[in-house]
Amino acid sequence: MKKYWKSCLISIFIVLVIGSFYIQSAYSASKLPDFFIKTVEGKGEEFKGITLDGYLNALGSEQPLEINRNSTKYQSERSYFEEIKDSETDSITIRNLQRQYPEFMRSSKQVFEDAFFEDDKMLVSAFVDFKYNKVLDSSFVIKVLDKRDEKVRSMNLPIPNVKNYAYVWVQEVQYIDGQLMVVSNNNPHDGENHEIHVYSFDIGKKKLLDDRTILSENDPTFDYIYMRQTDNSKENNYIVLRKQTVDPEKPAYINQPLFIYNLHEQVEVKFNIANSDIKNVNETGEGNYYDKNNLYILGIKNGTATVSIYHLAGLEPHKSIRIPLGGKEAFFTAHNIWKRQIYFASSEGEDSDKKLIIADLQNGNILYKGVVQSKKHINNLSATLQIHGITIDK
Known part of the structure; x- marks a missing residue:
């Protein structure tokens, strides 16, 4: 017992400190x-x-x-x-999914809305399993919950040319015309280029069908911001970005036109927006x-x-x-x-x-x-x- 007395004292001290903190917080909040x-x-x-x-x-x-x-x-x-x-997350969508599908959400280990797609038949998560072995050696981890029989299919699929990138980050997941589409931000090692890719998968055959680069800017001052979707996890054929570059003369952004891409047609959408x-x-x-x-x-x-x-x-x-x-x-x-x-x-x-x-x-x-x-x-x-x-x- 003697060898545990220090641990016991530390534990009691921690409990007292935390308890005092919350008592004081509650007292302050009451005012x-x-x-x-x-x-x-x-x-x-x-x-x-x-x-x-x-x-x-x-x-x-x-x-x-x-x-x-x-x-x-x-x-x-x-x-x-x-x-x-x-x-873990401030997303109402994620908290609701955690309540409805606790086992699936625990296994997916994701707390970002961008990593999920849901319709009345299935719930899908897709993310990058980050591994480094001198260079990036990661893969896509895709999990699919079939709501009809509650079975979960998992697959690890390699990222094409992954060693060329410093990191790959999933930004959007959609299911269109029987294909799972994963939109990602890819940054090459040189740090000069910015790429956005759309990867298409056949989840039934656990196979990558296509890797399409939809935006590539060889400019270290270039940046982009994804515009907000009204519901990230629901079906959407489009992605919309606000492009901008950093002004080299002062710490400010020079804004560029919007970039709108139709995932269904796999084409950039161009139309006039009022000044x-x-x-x-x-x-x-x-x-x-x-x-x-x-x-x-x-x-x-x-x-x-x-x-x-x-x-x-x-x-x-x-x-x-x-x-x-x-x-x-x-x-x-x-x-x-x-x-x-x-x-x-x-x-x-x-x-x-x-x-x-x-x-x-x-x-x-x-x-x-x-x-x-x-x-x-x-x-x-x-x-x-x-x-x-x-x-x-x-």
């Missing part, structure tokens, strides 16, 4: 205001499954928080085990979305949000909707798109009301308007509330 959403217009049901993510500048620090319809949860109130579990929308793409950065049919470009002018909608197949002229967010000084601090609705968190300044606005994505009609209110007087704390994200789980 903070409890926020809720007061409905101003529309039905409260529209707000079901929505969480506003943000932080409160109070008590000399930033307090991360989540606000739902009726209450607030501060990060300092979360248990140690909740923190460990949720630190004002190109400007909005560059100014709002990640504030743009696409789904299997449309590209959505967000902007703001005189307190009104604009959404330009372009049909990716180029079959229809683009249209624009306008959504008032408040007075002329109003702007959005967060946004999201889910199905046929668009969500904005808006404000007119640091000390002004924080609002939630939900609108119909087809015509801009307001479906819901709410304002964040506190059960305690926030001004007594010399505190300011900031909203930076909208999470949807319906």
Whole structure:
């Protein structure tokens, strides 16, 4: 027993420290205001499954928080085990898949939406098994869950010319016309070139069918950003990138045209985008979305949000909707798109009301308007509330 006394003391000390930390955190959180959403217009049901993510500048620090319809949860109130579990991913899609298919998700060891594809028949994950033996010696690991019989097929397939690359990263997984398509970012060893590949697989025969390079830039200043999909894990024939290069004279980006690729037709899609929308793409950065049919470009002018909608197949002229967010000084601090609705968190300044606005994505009609209110007087704390994200789980 003597040889274990030090270990016992260390364990007791750790328990006491962690316990003291959470008691202090809970005490601090009890002083903070409890926020809720007061409905101003529309039905409260529209707000079901929505969480506003943000932080409160109070008590000399930033307090991360989540606000739902009726209450607030501060990060300092979360248990140690909740923190460990949720630190793996902040993706609602991944958490839902983990709940529905726990064994498959554990075996896939992936926490990125980009690595999954799901339809009513199957769930697929694809990732790169990183191995180095002086050079990259990796392969694609593909797992397929057949929802009809719950059987899982696994396959390790080599990456063509893998030794030429410093790394290969899966960015998108789709199943189109009976083929699994894996979109990846490939960086050669020289660091000068940037490549995007589309690998096509026959998962029934466990065979690579094609390796197609769809974008290659031999420029060390070149970079690109994948635009946000409204649902990463669902079927989509397109990928959309925002291209940019670094200005060698100053630390800034020079933006380039969008790159749109049709995975079904295996061709680049080119159509005209209005100059004002190109400007909005560059100014709002990640504030743009696409789904299997449309590209959505967000902007703001005189307190009104604009959404330009372009049909990716180029079959229809683009249209624009306008959504008032408040007075002329109003702007959005967060946004999201889910199905046929668009969500904005808006404000007119640091000390002004924080609002939630939900609108119909087809015509801009307001479906819901709410304002964040506190059960305690926030001004007594010399505190300011900031909203930076909208999470949807319906």
